[in-house]
Every structure is written in structure tokens, then in C-alpha cells.
Amino acid sequence: MTHPRSERMLTVDQLRAGVADESIETVVVAFTDMQGRLQGKYLHAAYFVEHALGHGVEGCNYLLAVDTEMNTVDGYAISSWEAGYGDMEFTLDLDTIRWVPWLERTVMIQCDLALTDGSPVPMSPRSMLAAQVERAAGHGWSAVAGTELEFVVYRDSFEEAWTKGYTGLTPANQYNVDYSIVGSGRVEPLLRRIRADMWRAGMTVESAKGECNFGQHEIGFLFDDVVTTCDNHSVYKTGAKMIAADLGQSLTFMAKPNEREGNSCHIHLSLRGLDGSTVFWADGERTPLYDHFIAGVLATMREFTLFYAPNINSYKRFAQGSFAPTAVAWGQDNRTCSVRTVGEGSSARMENRVPGGDCNPYLAVAAMMAGGLHGIENELELEPMMTGNAYESDAPLVPHTLREARDLFAASEVAREAFGQDVVDHYVNMADVEITAFDAAVTDWELRRGFERL
The missing domain is CATH 3.10.20.70 (Glutamine synthetase, N-terminal domain)
Structure with missing residues (x-):
């Protein structure tokens, strides 16, 4: 429910x-x-x-x-x-x-x-998600989701990080603290403050845990209807930064802040009946509705990656063996796939592992719903489940660059039908702006590589 x-x-x-x-x-x-x-x-x-x-x-x-x-x-x-x-x-x-x-x-x-x-502004992310919620409701369904958002914590303040050019920062943990009670305990004054403040702000907090990158952590929240989840996500992301600043520290939700593991934003989503009833599971197995939904998300994954990975930096996260997916494939409880199915009965849901910590939650969830509803409305057949290591499969790949994702989104008829011509043009221009700005930039990588040696 x-x-x-x-x-x-x-x-x-x-x-x-x-x-x-x-x-x-x-x-x-x-x-x-x-x-x-x-x-x-x-x-x-x-x-x-x-x-x-x-x-x-x-x-x-x-x-x-x-x-x-x-x-x-x-x-x-x-x-x-x-x-x-x-x-x-x-x-x-x-x-x-x-x-x-x-x-x-x-x-x-x-x-x-x-x-x-x-009249509503159609390019507003919240309006875009609301339109997909209304579309689902027209079929008799509601949608619930939960987001798992990772961040990296540094002992430096935001001002110190800026002054240092975001280099040479001290991570809150200096080794892999994935599930480490000691590692999380070292950062607990910050994590506890975030959890407590988010509870007082109306969210249902589940837990905090360490992750793989140095100083990387995740705080989880209970799922809710998709708009409420995205509202909470936005407040949490803003509040976490402000709380860190108050404690003289900094944190980042960048998809790939350094060469180690990136920040993910895994999104768990399922449809329900308008009365809260289960529609993805019946008689001990997935329903055809669930299969069509997954098939639609997979069919539109490459075209909609712009909404899952909206920045130049987003694409640095997609690396072999990184727990960030590269293959457009689905698997039962398989973390090497872009789509992982989880749970049974009322807990049956799909997890989209493509979005990073830098995604706009409203756009990412709207894209998942638009893709899934496209699959249901067109009764798309679900491809066979991926078993084993999807990184080594011959499955289609997630776009490798923002430019590739931009071109796929611009050419997507499904996107234009789901979001409207004006909205697609608007977000294609957003990608063009970022690509143009990056192409004009001289990076620290170029300077280190070429200043003396070229």
C-alpha cells in the first residue's frame, strides 16, 4: 500500500x-x-x-x-x-x-x-512526472518508488574545497567502508544529524550504511508514491549539503567525483492498483503487466538515458566491474544488469541501476514510467533474463557519452509521444549547452598530460 x-x-x-x-x-x-x-x-x-x-x-x-x-x-x-x-x-x-x-x-x-x-509549465520536472502519474491513473494504476542515493563526504568545508580546486581533499574515511560499522561510526555525527533532521522534515528514514569509495555513504528512506518520493529526495539532497556545511564538512552527489566507485541513485519502482492492490505479481509469479513494464523500460533505456545520466560526468560512472551497469539487460537479483528485479508478492519491484547521484529524480522516474507504460500499452515482449555477468555479455550498451545520449533522446519518437515536442527540444538544448561548455573547457587532465610533455 x-x-x-x-x-x-x-x-x-x-x-x-x-x-x-x-x-x-x-x-x-x-x-x-x-x-x-x-x-x-x-x-x-x-x-x-x-x-x-x-x-x-x-x-x-x-x-x-x-x-x-x-x-x-x-x-x-x-x-x-x-x-x-x-x-x-x-x-x-x-x-x-x-x-x-x-x-x-x-x-x-x-x-x-x-x-x-x-497553465502548467510542461518543462517543469515535477509537472513531467505528474503527467506520467495521470497517464498511469487513466489505466487504473498508481506508482510507488524509492531512491537509494549515495554521496561522498570530505573533512574539508565547501569553501576549502572550492579554494583547493576540489583537489587534495580529505575523505571522511580513508578506506573502503562498505557495510562497515566502524567506518560509518567515524562519520556518524554527520549521518545521525542527517537522519534525525530528515525524520523531523517528514520523511521515513530506514538506515545508513558505508559504501565502497573512500568517505562514501548512503542513507535510505521508505518508499512512497512517486511524487512524494521525488519531493523528499530533493529536500534530502539539499538538506544533507546544508547540514554538512553546518558541521564544517562537505559532500558531493556527483556521479563520478574521482577514479574510484561513483555515486549511484538506484530507483526501485512498481505499479499498484489505485486501491493499493498488487498488479506486478499473482499466483506466485510475475504478471504479464510486470513483464511488459520491464520490457518497456529496457526498450527505452538508451533513448531515455539523458534523464538517467544528465551530465558530462555522469558517463564516467559506467565502467566494467564497477557495480554501475553498462549492459541494457535485466536479471533476477543480478547487480550486473541495468534492471534488477527484486522481491515477490506485494514487494515485487524493478530496480533501475543506471541513474547516478546527479540525476534529477522527477525526470528519472518520469522516464521509467513513460518507458514502462509504453511497454504495457504496446504489449512488448520481455527478452530472456540475463544470467551470469552482464558486463561480459553481448547485450546493447548504455550510451557512452552525453553526446550519444543526447542524439538518442532527440531522435526518440517514444519521448516525443510521452513528453511532447516542446519538452524534448527543451532538454535536448540542455544537453547541447553542457556539451558546448565542456568542449570549450581546458581540463586539469589536459594540463597534466600536455603542459611539459607535448
């Missing part, structure tokens, strides 16, 4: 009462941008209740048309110098009011984005 709304989330009446007794002084209104980051405003709480609560908040529409460094760039139909960089509305989702425990007397409300005429 999907989970009821957390009792630790706030109602509008509780928000008003908190403002009245001054236990709430600040309201953050935020949405998730193309890069998966929370963007928005800090509003004085009294002003919010008196003025913004009934009318919403506005912001520049360039927020969905910038690169990672917040530079305005060409090529976006939604926003440009020629169009005058107008406003869009932050539509408050009043079911998302939560405490922000890492900030004093602060709550947050997450938002959808609308044009000034009130």
Missing part, C-alpha cells in the same frame, strides 16, 4: 498557528529545476500568511533555462532575451508543508510551476 501523508508534515492551520506564536519565522517556497536543485525564496512568515498564501509567489522563467552555473544561455523557447525573461508562478502545493530542521524556525513548501495564465 502507498503510505498516508506523514503526520510530521504540517497543515495550513498548523502553519498559521506557528506564525502566530512565532515558532515559525521563515517560509521557504521552492521548486526543483532542470538540474534537480531546489530553487526559490525565503519569505518572512507573517508576510507569507498575509499575502503569499492566497496568491502564490512569482519568479523569473529563466530558472528553467540556465546551465549548472546559472548562466543564461541561448536555445530555449520558454525564456530568452528576445522574450524579455518574464515571470512564472510558483504554485504552492500545500500538502508539502514541512519543517526544515537544519534552519531555525523555518518551514518549506514545494511548488509546481505555471505560466502567468495559470
Whole structure:
């Protein structure tokens, strides 16, 4: 069953009462941008209740048309110098009011984005996921998901890391701490603070564990409906960075911060009936519906990789024997495949192992749902299960570069049918912007390799 709304989330009446007794002084209104980051405003709480609560908040529409460094760039139909960089509305989702425990007397409300005429902004990641949720509901299904997000912790502050050019940093652990109680214990002051604050922010925290890279850890959360999971994911990712900064440390969700193991974001997803009933399993085995769904995700995996791996750096993670997949294949409890099936009965679900820690959760989950629904609607046949080491198989490969993923997405008829022509063009331009910026950069690798020896 999907989970009821957390009792630790706030109602509008509780928000008003908190403002009245001054236990709430600040309201953050935020949405998730193309890069998966929370963007928005800090509003004085009294002003919010008196003025913004009934009318919403506005912001520049360039927020969905910038690169990672917040530079305005060409090529976006939604926003440009020629169009005058107008406003869009932050539509408050009043079911998302939560405490922000890492900030004093602060709550947050997450938002959808609308044009000034009130119509949804189709390129907004949250709107894109909502469209796939609505599509599934039209068939009588809901969707639940959980994300497993890894990060690497450093003893250096974010400011120190910047000053050092992000080189020579001291990882919180200096050896492989995968499942190590000692290794996690060394970082527990940070991990405990993150877990406790995320619980107070309305999430259901499961556990923390060490991972393979030096200083790498993962904190897991209980699955929920897909929009709630992605909302929580965005808040968690932002909060973890702010908590680390408060403790004089830094952490990164980059897909590949160094030559060791990368940061993954494994996504577990299943469909349910609208009443919460199991539809992926019956009579002790997978249902045809489940098989079609997996087949659709696999059929669109290469075309949709742009939403699983959206950055230049994302593709450094796909390496042989790295626990990051290279083969487009599925297997039962097989971690060498891009799709791993897990569980039985009501716990039956598919795990997509392609996304990295840098993915935008709304886009990645929307892509999984769009691919899976494409498989169901067209009754795609599921290929035979992969057994053994998928790294050594002849299965098709995940795209090797952002440029390859961009071209596959641009040519995808399934993407245009699922997301719309304007949305596809928008995200193709996002990839073009990143590729152009990287092609113009002189990297430290080039300098070390060529400064003296060439």
C-alpha cells in the first residue's frame, strides 16, 4: 500500500498557528529545476500568511533555462532575451508543508510551476512526472518508488574545497567502508544529524550504511508514491549539503567525483492498483503487466538515458566491474544488469541501476514510467533474463557519452509521444549547452598530460 501523508508534515492551520506564536519565522517556497536543485525564496512568515498564501509567489522563467552555473544561455523557447525573461508562478502545493530542521524556525513548501495564465509549465520536472502519474491513473494504476542515493563526504568545508580546486581533499574515511560499522561510526555525527533532521522534515528514514569509495555513504528512506518520493529526495539532497556545511564538512552527489566507485541513485519502482492492490505479481509469479513494464523500460533505456545520466560526468560512472551497469539487460537479483528485479508478492519491484547521484529524480522516474507504460500499452515482449555477468555479455550498451545520449533522446519518437515536442527540444538544448561548455573547457587532465610533455 502507498503510505498516508506523514503526520510530521504540517497543515495550513498548523502553519498559521506557528506564525502566530512565532515558532515559525521563515517560509521557504521552492521548486526543483532542470538540474534537480531546489530553487526559490525565503519569505518572512507573517508576510507569507498575509499575502503569499492566497496568491502564490512569482519568479523569473529563466530558472528553467540556465546551465549548472546559472548562466543564461541561448536555445530555449520558454525564456530568452528576445522574450524579455518574464515571470512564472510558483504554485504552492500545500500538502508539502514541512519543517526544515537544519534552519531555525523555518518551514518549506514545494511548488509546481505555471505560466502567468495559470497553465502548467510542461518543462517543469515535477509537472513531467505528474503527467506520467495521470497517464498511469487513466489505466487504473498508481506508482510507488524509492531512491537509494549515495554521496561522498570530505573533512574539508565547501569553501576549502572550492579554494583547493576540489583537489587534495580529505575523505571522511580513508578506506573502503562498505557495510562497515566502524567506518560509518567515524562519520556518524554527520549521518545521525542527517537522519534525525530528515525524520523531523517528514520523511521515513530506514538506515545508513558505508559504501565502497573512500568517505562514501548512503542513507535510505521508505518508499512512497512517486511524487512524494521525488519531493523528499530533493529536500534530502539539499538538506544533507546544508547540514554538512553546518558541521564544517562537505559532500558531493556527483556521479563520478574521482577514479574510484561513483555515486549511484538506484530507483526501485512498481505499479499498484489505485486501491493499493498488487498488479506486478499473482499466483506466485510475475504478471504479464510486470513483464511488459520491464520490457518497456529496457526498450527505452538508451533513448531515455539523458534523464538517467544528465551530465558530462555522469558517463564516467559506467565502467566494467564497477557495480554501475553498462549492459541494457535485466536479471533476477543480478547487480550486473541495468534492471534488477527484486522481491515477490506485494514487494515485487524493478530496480533501475543506471541513474547516478546527479540525476534529477522527477525526470528519472518520469522516464521509467513513460518507458514502462509504453511497454504495457504496446504489449512488448520481455527478452530472456540475463544470467551470469552482464558486463561480459553481448547485450546493447548504455550510451557512452552525453553526446550519444543526447542524439538518442532527440531522435526518440517514444519521448516525443510521452513528453511532447516542446519538452524534448527543451532538454535536448540542455544537453547541447553542457556539451558546448565542456568542449570549450581546458581540463586539469589536459594540463597534466600536455603542459611539459607535448
